[in-house]
Amino acid sequence: DVKVTQSSRYLVKRTGEKVFLECVQDMDHENMFWYRQDPGLGLRLIYFSYDVKMKEKGDIPEGYSVSREKKERFSLILESASTNQTSMYLCASSLLRGYYEQYFGPGTRLTVT
């Protein structure tokens, strides 16, 4: 059974702080993704990675960076958090080739004050 876990369900940070969101999957998936979800906007892709140390920008990478040092772990980094980064962050993983469903973590609701 695929499991994707995220380090926190709720997080409150101050403007300017460096924020780390961690995601771990246990199914040996090549692909990992970070999305942010905002009401009325659906899920928007921030970054994804198809291999260790590889990363690709999604639709809204500005203000974010990522790190993938191990296959099972994909971290999202907010270098200097801002209030407009208050959102729900969802991590997902999938197999690389073909059309496969993405498996999602429970999400992290980040509030930047």
Next chain:
Amino acid sequence: AQKITQTQPGMFVQEKEAVTLDCTYDTSDQSYGLFWYKQPSSGEMIFLIYQGSYDEQNATEGRYSLNFQKARKSANLVISASQLGDSAMYFCAMTRANTGNQFYFGTGTSLTVIP
């Protein structure tokens, strides 16, 4: 750019009735995959159903079926015999060949099942 459109921000359905959630997509590719996800108020994204662009038959999974009309570029989700637990956000998504299974999501439809 690939695009998924869900035109119904909110829908209501009576318990035990069927409901159709609309999804249209825009791609010039011949090969692609279409997905529907459910997101209850708890927040987790639950995969419901998948349709491949070359699949000739509409996909079905229990009470869920996907009404795939390729020429119209639509992939509507049909939920039969609605239950109170079906109240949730529903998202349509598409992936294309050679994109590393990158998904493009619609903005979602909020479904409320009325007892």
